Amino acid sequence: MTKSIVYNIPATRIEAYRGRHLIVRSPDPSEMLQSLAQEDLERLAYLQILGTGGSIESLRRWGPSIPVDLVVQDPEADLPLLYRYAPLPADRPVRVSVPVVPGFSKIVKLALSLNFAVKLEISQPEPALIEELLRVATLYLHQSTVSQPVEFIHSIFLGFYNRTPLTLWAIQEEEPALFRYVTDQGAETLSRRFAGVELKFGVASFIKEFTAALLSEKQECGDCEFFENCAGYFKWPRREYRCDGVKALFRTLQTAAEELRADLAAFDTPGEENRS
Numbered sequence: 001m002t003k004s005i006v007y008n009i010p011a012t013r014i015e016a017y018r019g020r021h022l023i024v025r026s027p028d029p030s031e032m033l034q035s036l037a038q039e040d041l042e043r044l045a046y047l048q049i050l051g052t053g054g055s056i057e058s059l060r061r062w063g064p065s066i067p068v069d070l071v072v073q074d075p076e077a078d079l080p081l082l083y084r085y086a087p088l089p090a091d092r093p094v095r096v097s098v099p100v101v102p103g104f105s106k107i108v109k110l111a112l113s114l115n116f117a118v119k120l121e122i123s124q125p126e127p128a129l130i131e132e133l134l135r136v137a138t139l140y141l142h143q144s145t146v147s148q149p150v151e152f153i154h155s156i157f158l159g160f161y162n163r164t165p166l167t168l169w170a171i172q173e174e175e176p177a178l179f180r181y182v183t184d185q186g187a188e189t190l191s192r193r194f195a196g197v198e199l200k201f202g203v204a205s206f207i208k209e210f211t212a213a214l215l216s217e218k219q220e221c222g223d224c225e226f227f228e229n230c231a232g233y234f235k236w237p238r239r240e241y242r243c244d245g246v247k248a249l250f251r252t253l254q255t256a257a258e259e260l261r262a263d264l265a266a267f268d269t270p271g272e273e274n275r276s
């Protein structure tokens with residue numbers, strides 16, 4: 001069955017997109033709720049709140065248990081404000097989208113302790129950020145108190161575990177066959193980080209053409225063992241970005257998934273691991 005495209009739109013454009021599957025965004029939760037009609041709710045994937053400064057009183061009184069995605073814009077400034085959202089998970093699932101910039105792991109730890117899911121917004125991390133990402137991956141994989149997913153780490157790990165890889169484009173909601181981002185000016189693109197960028201290949205075919213171009217260059221992606229999981233995600237915007245660090249992260253998740261598979265196989269067949 002073909003999946004419908006989900007459009008991420010500003011609350012001000014809801015009239016133009018009524019009847020589609022939607023993510024509605026605004027810095028002001030009250031504005032978002034006022035823009036919605038009853039008929040919108042069954043096709044609403046989630047509400048996206050930009051920044052942590054808006055009033056959430058109307059959201060706390062709002063009945064439908066539609067999930068909320070809280071987009072952190074400045075991890076340092078937004079850190080203390082995250083506590084304001086602590087009552088929300090009782091009413092609806094809450095995810096915090098965190099930009100991978102220096103110090104981002106502090107807000108990830110706080111979000112997880114408040115029982116929020118996390119989505120890491122990543123582009124082309126430099127070596128210091130790779131270290132921080134590896135620490136977050138270790139926390140996610142081995143800390144028993146973590147009960148919420150940390151995306152993209154969670155889905156990449158599951159892809160290795162189930163041996164059914166999903167690409168980072170899909171996990172990060174940037175696959176145009178599944179998601180479109182509508183800018184404040186009304187232009188359709190892949191996601192927030194592509195807003196204002198003229199896409200050489202067009203939106204619908206961007207990933208297909210971009211990955212084909214990467215493979216034809218016979219550079220780093222051509223013989224990358226993680227191409228099925230990544231599909232050249234880390235080669236945008238700078239093609240010359242070196243992937244040694246992100247490959248170490250993929251390898252960490254792959255090793256952890258294989259170890260878990262081996263542990264569970266041994267658990268299913270007691271004594272099997274001791275036979276020669």
Ligand code: SF4
Nearest residue numbers: 221224230232234243
């Ligand atoms: S990790 Fe780097 S080299 Fe490998 S597929 Fe992704 S972008 Fe290409």
